[in-house]
Amino acid sequence: MVKRAGAGKARGTSAARSAAGTKDRLVDAALSLAERQGWRRTGLAEIAAEAGLTLVEAYAACPSKPALLAEFHRRVDRAALAEGGDPGEPSRDRLFDLLMRRFDALAPHRGALRAILRDSVGDPAALLAAPALLCSMGWMLEAAGLSAAGWQGRMRTHVLAGVYLSLFRTFLEDDSGDLARTMAALDRRLRGVGSLLGLSAAAAAA
Numbered sequence: 490m491v492k493r494a495g496a497g498k499a500r501g502t503s504a505a506r507s508a509a510g511t512k513d514r515l516v517d518a519a520l521s522l523a524e525r526q527g528w529r530r531t532g533l534a535e536i537a538a539e540a541g542l543t544l545v546e547a548y549a550a551c552p553s554k555p556a557l558l559a560e561f562h563r564r565v566d567r568a569a570l571a572e573g574g575d576p577g578e579p580s581r582d583r584l585f586d587l588l589m590r591r592f593d594a595l596a597p598h599r600g601a602l603r604a605i606l607r608d609s610v611g612d613p614a615a616l617l618a619a620p621a622l623l624c625s626m627g628w629m630l631e632a633a634g635l636s637a638a639g640w641q642g643r644m645r646t647h648v649l650a651g652v653y654l655s656l657f658r659t660f661l662e663d664d665s666g667d668l669a670r671t672m673a674a675l676d677r678r679l680r681g682v683g684s685l686l687g688l689s690a691a692a693a694a695a
Contacts, residue, residue, distance in 0.1 A: 511546060514540040514541065516557055519601075520598050528605040558605075569629065581683065583633040588629060589672060592668055596668070
């Protein structure tokens with residue numbers, strides 16, 4: 490019985506890794522095609538073919554282009570959260586580092602991101618990525634020691650999402666090797682909304 494349970498757990502872990510690998514292949518294919526030919530012209534069948542997957546495999550992993558963008562959000566979330574942080578640091582510093590790790594993870598894909606943003610102007614489907622972005626910002630707040638729960642947490646999440654979006658053009662045009670322009674802009678934005686995010690209260694409590 491123990492051996493069977495162990496074998497079942499191993500199979501479940503293997504299947505989860507396989508599913509994650511399939512999603513990664515689809516996201517990579519989608520980003521590559523978007524950079525080469527634009528987001529609007531890129532179809533799901535093309536993405537599946539680029540990833541070397543059948544339509545059934547692609548549909549099971551990510552059934553729509555918004556789903557692919559949401560998966561990309563999750564990948565960037567994992568990159569930002571993976572390094573953890575020092576709980577003894579001020580929440581502002583931790584939040585700054587988390588958001589910069591997101592931009593670091595996005596940097597290799599700036600060509601694709603430019604194409605997606607350009608082709609999404611006026612496209613209502615692009616708005617479906619908003620829940621994924623808000624979810625991402627909620628995780629960034631929690632990792633920085635700031636609650637994303639309740640009405641105050643929802644307000645913080647929306648404020649942080651606004652900060653993040655306001656930096657995107659600067660990030661896409663930032664040709665400095667260390668994203669210095671993006672860091673400076675992020676520092677200014679966080680100073681401007683510190684009270685709304687509860688950074689002042691968190692600093693006082695520390």
